[in-house]
Amino acid sequence: MSFTYHVLNKQRFSSGNHSIVPIRMEDRYVIREWRNEQMFHLRQSKLLSEEDQDNYFNTIVKNLFSQEQPDQILFSYLENDECIGYGGLVHINWIDKNAEISFLMKTDIKGKNYESHMIKFMSLIDEVAYKTLDFHKLFTYAFDVRPEIYQILEKSGFRKEATLKEHCHFNGKFIDVIIHSKFKSY
Structure with missing residues:
Protein backbone atom coordinates (compact mmCIF):
# COMPACT_ATOMS: atom_id res chain seq x y z
CA MET A 1 0.00 0.00 0.00
CA SER A 2 1.49 3.34 -0.99
CA PHE A 3 0.30 6.79 -0.11
CA THR A 4 0.84 10.18 -1.69
CA TYR A 5 1.07 13.55 0.01
CA HIS A 6 -1.67 15.91 -1.12
CA VAL A 7 0.61 18.87 -0.33
CA LEU A 8 3.32 17.65 -2.77
CA ASN A 9 2.96 17.78 -6.54
CA LYS A 10 5.84 15.30 -6.83
CA GLN A 11 6.11 12.15 -4.71
CA ARG A 12 9.54 10.71 -5.56
CA PHE A 13 12.76 12.68 -5.25
CA SER A 14 15.81 10.89 -6.65
CA SER A 15 19.53 11.14 -7.17
CA GLY A 16 21.18 8.16 -8.83
CA ASN A 17 20.06 4.96 -7.12
CA HIS A 18 18.84 6.83 -4.01
CA SER A 19 15.40 8.31 -3.50
CA ILE A 20 12.91 9.43 -0.94
CA VAL A 21 9.25 8.48 -1.28
CA PRO A 22 6.27 9.04 1.02
CA ILE A 23 6.85 6.80 4.03
CA ARG A 24 5.74 3.28 3.20
CA MET A 25 3.65 1.08 5.46
CA GLU A 26 5.85 -1.86 4.51
CA ASP A 27 8.85 -0.14 6.14
CA ARG A 28 7.23 0.47 9.53
CA TYR A 29 8.71 -2.56 11.29
CA VAL A 30 12.31 -2.02 10.18
CA ILE A 31 11.93 1.63 11.18
CA ARG A 32 10.67 0.44 14.59
CA GLU A 33 13.74 -1.78 14.96
CA TRP A 34 16.12 1.07 14.12
CA ARG A 35 14.34 3.42 16.52
CA ASN A 36 14.55 0.88 19.34
CA GLU A 37 18.25 0.22 18.61
CA GLN A 38 19.12 3.94 18.52
CA MET A 39 17.04 5.38 21.35
CA PHE A 40 20.17 7.02 22.79
CA HIS A 41 19.85 9.95 20.37
CA LEU A 42 16.08 10.04 19.76
CA ARG A 43 13.25 11.73 21.60
CA GLN A 44 11.79 8.33 22.42
CA SER A 45 11.30 7.26 26.02
CA LYS A 46 10.42 3.57 25.65
CA LEU A 47 10.89 0.63 23.32
CA LEU A 48 8.24 0.54 20.62
CA SER A 49 6.19 -2.62 20.13
CA GLU A 50 4.74 -3.68 16.79
CA GLU A 51 1.36 -2.62 18.20
CA ASP A 52 2.74 0.85 19.05
CA GLN A 53 4.12 1.19 15.54
CA ASP A 54 0.91 0.00 13.87
CA ASN A 55 -1.08 2.42 16.00
CA TYR A 56 1.22 5.33 15.10
CA PHE A 57 1.05 4.58 11.38
CA ASN A 58 -2.72 4.00 11.40
CA THR A 59 -3.69 7.00 13.52
CA ILE A 60 -1.01 9.62 12.80
CA VAL A 61 0.90 8.84 9.61
CA LYS A 62 -2.08 7.89 7.41
CA ASN A 63 -3.78 11.20 8.22
CA LEU A 64 -0.78 13.24 7.06
CA PHE A 65 -1.24 12.36 3.41
CA SER A 66 -4.57 14.14 2.90
CA GLN A 67 -3.79 17.29 4.90
CA GLU A 68 -3.23 20.64 3.19
CA GLN A 69 -0.62 21.58 5.82
CA PRO A 70 0.54 18.50 7.71
CA ASP A 71 2.76 19.03 10.74
CA GLN A 72 5.20 16.48 9.35
CA ILE A 73 6.05 14.99 5.97
CA LEU A 74 7.86 11.66 6.35
CA PHE A 75 9.76 9.68 3.74
CA SER A 76 11.30 6.26 3.33
CA TYR A 77 14.92 6.71 2.19
CA LEU A 78 15.67 4.09 -0.44
CA GLU A 79 18.74 2.63 -2.06
CA ASN A 80 17.74 0.67 -5.15
CA ASP A 81 14.16 0.71 -3.79
CA GLU A 82 15.19 -0.93 -0.47
CA CYS A 83 14.50 1.11 2.65
CA ILE A 84 17.76 1.94 4.45
CA GLY A 85 16.53 4.95 6.40
CA TYR A 86 13.71 7.35 6.94
CA GLY A 87 13.10 10.94 7.86
CA GLY A 88 11.57 14.12 6.68
CA LEU A 89 10.24 17.47 7.74
CA VAL A 90 8.80 17.59 11.26
CA HIS A 91 7.46 20.33 13.52
CA ILE A 92 6.53 22.19 10.32
CA ASN A 93 5.66 25.85 10.77
CA TRP A 94 3.70 26.81 7.65
CA ILE A 95 3.37 30.48 8.62
CA ASP A 96 7.10 31.01 9.13
CA LYS A 97 8.04 28.52 6.38
CA ASN A 98 10.43 26.42 8.43
CA ALA A 99 10.76 22.84 9.62
CA GLU A 100 13.02 20.57 11.59
CA ILE A 101 14.73 17.78 9.69
CA SER A 102 14.52 14.29 11.10
CA PHE A 103 16.71 11.48 9.77
CA LEU A 104 17.44 7.94 10.94
CA MET A 105 19.49 5.32 9.12
CA LYS A 106 19.65 1.57 9.32
CA THR A 107 21.66 0.89 12.49
CA ASP A 108 24.58 -0.94 10.88
CA ILE A 109 25.41 1.88 8.44
CA LYS A 110 28.38 3.70 9.94
CA GLY A 111 31.35 5.92 9.10
CA LYS A 112 31.84 7.19 5.54
CA ASN A 113 28.76 5.30 4.36
CA TYR A 114 26.65 7.06 6.98
CA GLU A 115 28.12 10.41 5.96
CA SER A 116 27.44 9.92 2.25
CA HIS A 117 23.90 8.74 2.91
CA MET A 118 23.13 11.64 5.24
CA ILE A 119 24.47 14.15 2.70
CA LYS A 120 22.39 12.48 -0.04
CA PHE A 121 19.26 12.53 2.13
CA MET A 122 19.83 16.20 3.02
CA SER A 123 20.11 17.16 -0.65
CA LEU A 124 16.87 15.32 -1.43
CA ILE A 125 15.02 16.92 1.50
CA ASP A 126 16.35 20.33 0.34
CA GLU A 127 14.54 19.76 -2.94
CA VAL A 128 11.30 18.99 -1.10
CA ALA A 129 11.56 21.91 1.31
CA TYR A 130 13.04 24.68 -0.79
CA LYS A 131 11.98 23.94 -4.36
CA THR A 132 8.64 22.21 -3.87
CA LEU A 133 7.30 23.82 -0.67
CA ASP A 134 9.18 27.15 -0.88
CA PHE A 135 10.34 26.99 2.74
CA HIS A 136 12.71 29.63 4.09
CA LYS A 137 14.65 27.65 6.73
CA LEU A 138 15.45 24.11 7.81
CA PHE A 139 16.99 23.19 11.14
CA THR A 140 18.16 20.20 13.16
CA TYR A 141 17.71 19.60 16.88
CA ALA A 142 20.27 17.10 18.14
CA PHE A 143 21.14 15.76 21.55
CA ASP A 144 24.85 16.43 21.97
CA VAL A 145 25.76 12.73 21.98
CA ARG A 146 26.96 12.32 18.36
CA PRO A 147 29.36 15.17 17.55
CA GLU A 148 30.42 13.43 14.32
CA ILE A 149 27.16 14.48 12.65
CA TYR A 150 27.94 18.20 12.97
CA GLN A 151 30.62 18.05 10.25
CA ILE A 152 28.19 16.20 8.01
CA LEU A 153 25.58 18.90 8.56
CA GLU A 154 28.14 21.59 7.76
CA LYS A 155 29.11 19.77 4.55
CA SER A 156 25.39 19.91 3.68
CA GLY A 157 25.30 23.70 4.11
CA PHE A 158 24.03 23.89 7.70
CA ARG A 159 25.59 26.22 10.25
CA LYS A 160 25.53 25.92 14.02
CA GLU A 161 22.91 28.32 15.27
CA ALA A 162 22.60 27.60 18.98
CA THR A 163 23.53 25.45 21.92
CA LEU A 164 20.76 24.93 24.41
CA LYS A 165 22.73 24.25 27.59
CA GLU A 166 21.63 21.26 29.68
CA HIS A 167 18.32 21.36 27.83
CA CYS A 168 17.27 17.69 28.07
CA HIS A 169 17.36 15.13 30.85
CA PHE A 170 18.86 12.04 29.31
CA ASN A 171 20.20 8.84 30.92
CA GLY A 172 20.18 10.44 34.36
CA LYS A 173 21.90 13.68 33.45
CA PHE A 174 21.21 16.96 31.68
CA ILE A 175 22.72 17.30 28.21
CA ASP A 176 23.02 20.06 25.65
CA VAL A 177 20.98 20.28 22.48
CA ILE A 178 22.75 21.60 19.37
CA ILE A 179 20.73 23.38 16.68
CA SER A 185 19.72 30.07 -1.02
CA TYR A 186 17.95 30.00 -4.38
Whole structure:
Protein backbone atom coordinates (compact mmCIF):
# COMPACT_ATOMS: atom_id res chain seq x y z
CA MET A 1 0.00 0.00 0.00
CA SER A 2 1.49 3.34 -0.99
CA PHE A 3 0.30 6.79 -0.11
CA THR A 4 0.84 10.18 -1.69
CA TYR A 5 1.07 13.55 0.01
CA HIS A 6 -1.67 15.91 -1.12
CA VAL A 7 0.61 18.87 -0.33
CA LEU A 8 3.32 17.65 -2.77
CA ASN A 9 2.96 17.78 -6.54
CA LYS A 10 5.84 15.30 -6.83
CA GLN A 11 6.11 12.15 -4.71
CA ARG A 12 9.54 10.71 -5.56
CA PHE A 13 12.76 12.68 -5.25
CA SER A 14 15.81 10.89 -6.65
CA SER A 15 19.53 11.14 -7.17
CA GLY A 16 21.18 8.16 -8.83
CA ASN A 17 20.06 4.96 -7.12
CA HIS A 18 18.84 6.83 -4.01
CA SER A 19 15.40 8.31 -3.50
CA ILE A 20 12.91 9.43 -0.94
CA VAL A 21 9.25 8.48 -1.28
CA PRO A 22 6.27 9.04 1.02
CA ILE A 23 6.85 6.80 4.03
CA ARG A 24 5.74 3.28 3.20
CA MET A 25 3.65 1.08 5.46
CA GLU A 26 5.85 -1.86 4.51
CA ASP A 27 8.85 -0.14 6.14
CA ARG A 28 7.23 0.47 9.53
CA TYR A 29 8.71 -2.56 11.29
CA VAL A 30 12.31 -2.02 10.18
CA ILE A 31 11.93 1.63 11.18
CA ARG A 32 10.67 0.44 14.59
CA GLU A 33 13.74 -1.78 14.96
CA TRP A 34 16.12 1.07 14.12
CA ARG A 35 14.34 3.42 16.52
CA ASN A 36 14.55 0.88 19.34
CA GLU A 37 18.25 0.22 18.61
CA GLN A 38 19.12 3.94 18.52
CA MET A 39 17.04 5.38 21.35
CA PHE A 40 20.17 7.02 22.79
CA HIS A 41 19.85 9.95 20.37
CA LEU A 42 16.08 10.04 19.76
CA ARG A 43 13.25 11.73 21.60
CA GLN A 44 11.79 8.33 22.42
CA SER A 45 11.30 7.26 26.02
CA LYS A 46 10.42 3.57 25.65
CA LEU A 47 10.89 0.63 23.32
CA LEU A 48 8.24 0.54 20.62
CA SER A 49 6.19 -2.62 20.13
CA GLU A 50 4.74 -3.68 16.79
CA GLU A 51 1.36 -2.62 18.20
CA ASP A 52 2.74 0.85 19.05
CA GLN A 53 4.12 1.19 15.54
CA ASP A 54 0.91 0.00 13.87
CA ASN A 55 -1.08 2.42 16.00
CA TYR A 56 1.22 5.33 15.10
CA PHE A 57 1.05 4.58 11.38
CA ASN A 58 -2.72 4.00 11.40
CA THR A 59 -3.69 7.00 13.52
CA ILE A 60 -1.01 9.62 12.80
CA VAL A 61 0.90 8.84 9.61
CA LYS A 62 -2.08 7.89 7.41
CA ASN A 63 -3.78 11.20 8.22
CA LEU A 64 -0.78 13.24 7.06
CA PHE A 65 -1.24 12.36 3.41
CA SER A 66 -4.57 14.14 2.90
CA GLN A 67 -3.79 17.29 4.90
CA GLU A 68 -3.23 20.64 3.19
CA GLN A 69 -0.62 21.58 5.82
CA PRO A 70 0.54 18.50 7.71
CA ASP A 71 2.76 19.03 10.74
CA GLN A 72 5.20 16.48 9.35
CA ILE A 73 6.05 14.99 5.97
CA LEU A 74 7.86 11.66 6.35
CA PHE A 75 9.76 9.68 3.74
CA SER A 76 11.30 6.26 3.33
CA TYR A 77 14.92 6.71 2.19
CA LEU A 78 15.67 4.09 -0.44
CA GLU A 79 18.74 2.63 -2.06
CA ASN A 80 17.74 0.67 -5.15
CA ASP A 81 14.16 0.71 -3.79
CA GLU A 82 15.19 -0.93 -0.47
CA CYS A 83 14.50 1.11 2.65
CA ILE A 84 17.76 1.94 4.45
CA GLY A 85 16.53 4.95 6.40
CA TYR A 86 13.71 7.35 6.94
CA GLY A 87 13.10 10.94 7.86
CA GLY A 88 11.57 14.12 6.68
CA LEU A 89 10.24 17.47 7.74
CA VAL A 90 8.80 17.59 11.26
CA HIS A 91 7.46 20.33 13.52
CA ILE A 92 6.53 22.19 10.32
CA ASN A 93 5.66 25.85 10.77
CA TRP A 94 3.70 26.81 7.65
CA ILE A 95 3.37 30.48 8.62
CA ASP A 96 7.10 31.01 9.13
CA LYS A 97 8.04 28.52 6.38
CA ASN A 98 10.43 26.42 8.43
CA ALA A 99 10.76 22.84 9.62
CA GLU A 100 13.02 20.57 11.59
CA ILE A 101 14.73 17.78 9.69
CA SER A 102 14.52 14.29 11.10
CA PHE A 103 16.71 11.48 9.77
CA LEU A 104 17.44 7.94 10.94
CA MET A 105 19.49 5.32 9.12
CA LYS A 106 19.65 1.57 9.32
CA THR A 107 21.66 0.89 12.49
CA ASP A 108 24.58 -0.94 10.88
CA ILE A 109 25.41 1.88 8.44
CA LYS A 110 28.38 3.70 9.94
CA GLY A 111 31.35 5.92 9.10
CA LYS A 112 31.84 7.19 5.54
CA ASN A 113 28.76 5.30 4.36
CA TYR A 114 26.65 7.06 6.98
CA GLU A 115 28.12 10.41 5.96
CA SER A 116 27.44 9.92 2.25
CA HIS A 117 23.90 8.74 2.91
CA MET A 118 23.13 11.64 5.24
CA ILE A 119 24.47 14.15 2.70
CA LYS A 120 22.39 12.48 -0.04
CA PHE A 121 19.26 12.53 2.13
CA MET A 122 19.83 16.20 3.02
CA SER A 123 20.11 17.16 -0.65
CA LEU A 124 16.87 15.32 -1.43
CA ILE A 125 15.02 16.92 1.50
CA ASP A 126 16.35 20.33 0.34
CA GLU A 127 14.54 19.76 -2.94
CA VAL A 128 11.30 18.99 -1.10
CA ALA A 129 11.56 21.91 1.31
CA TYR A 130 13.04 24.68 -0.79
CA LYS A 131 11.98 23.94 -4.36
CA THR A 132 8.64 22.21 -3.87
CA LEU A 133 7.30 23.82 -0.67
CA ASP A 134 9.18 27.15 -0.88
CA PHE A 135 10.34 26.99 2.74
CA HIS A 136 12.71 29.63 4.09
CA LYS A 137 14.65 27.65 6.73
CA LEU A 138 15.45 24.11 7.81
CA PHE A 139 16.99 23.19 11.14
CA THR A 140 18.16 20.20 13.16
CA TYR A 141 17.71 19.60 16.88
CA ALA A 142 20.27 17.10 18.14
CA PHE A 143 21.14 15.76 21.55
CA ASP A 144 24.85 16.43 21.97
CA VAL A 145 25.76 12.73 21.98
CA ARG A 146 26.96 12.32 18.36
CA PRO A 147 29.36 15.17 17.55
CA GLU A 148 30.42 13.43 14.32
CA ILE A 149 27.16 14.48 12.65
CA TYR A 150 27.94 18.20 12.97
CA GLN A 151 30.62 18.05 10.25
CA ILE A 152 28.19 16.20 8.01
CA LEU A 153 25.58 18.90 8.56
CA GLU A 154 28.14 21.59 7.76
CA LYS A 155 29.11 19.77 4.55
CA SER A 156 25.39 19.91 3.68
CA GLY A 157 25.30 23.70 4.11
CA PHE A 158 24.03 23.89 7.70
CA ARG A 159 25.59 26.22 10.25
CA LYS A 160 25.53 25.92 14.02
CA GLU A 161 22.91 28.32 15.27
CA ALA A 162 22.60 27.60 18.98
CA THR A 163 23.53 25.45 21.92
CA LEU A 164 20.76 24.93 24.41
CA LYS A 165 22.73 24.25 27.59
CA GLU A 166 21.63 21.26 29.68
CA HIS A 167 18.32 21.36 27.83
CA CYS A 168 17.27 17.69 28.07
CA HIS A 169 17.36 15.13 30.85
CA PHE A 170 18.86 12.04 29.31
CA ASN A 171 20.20 8.84 30.92
CA GLY A 172 20.18 10.44 34.36
CA LYS A 173 21.90 13.68 33.45
CA PHE A 174 21.21 16.96 31.68
CA ILE A 175 22.72 17.30 28.21
CA ASP A 176 23.02 20.06 25.65
CA VAL A 177 20.98 20.28 22.48
CA ILE A 178 22.75 21.60 19.37
CA ILE A 179 20.73 23.38 16.68
CA HIS A 180 22.02 23.76 13.13
CA SER A 181 20.15 25.64 10.44
CA LYS A 182 20.17 26.29 6.72
CA PHE A 183 18.38 29.05 4.85
CA LYS A 184 16.99 28.90 1.33
CA SER A 185 19.72 30.07 -1.02
CA TYR A 186 17.95 30.00 -4.38
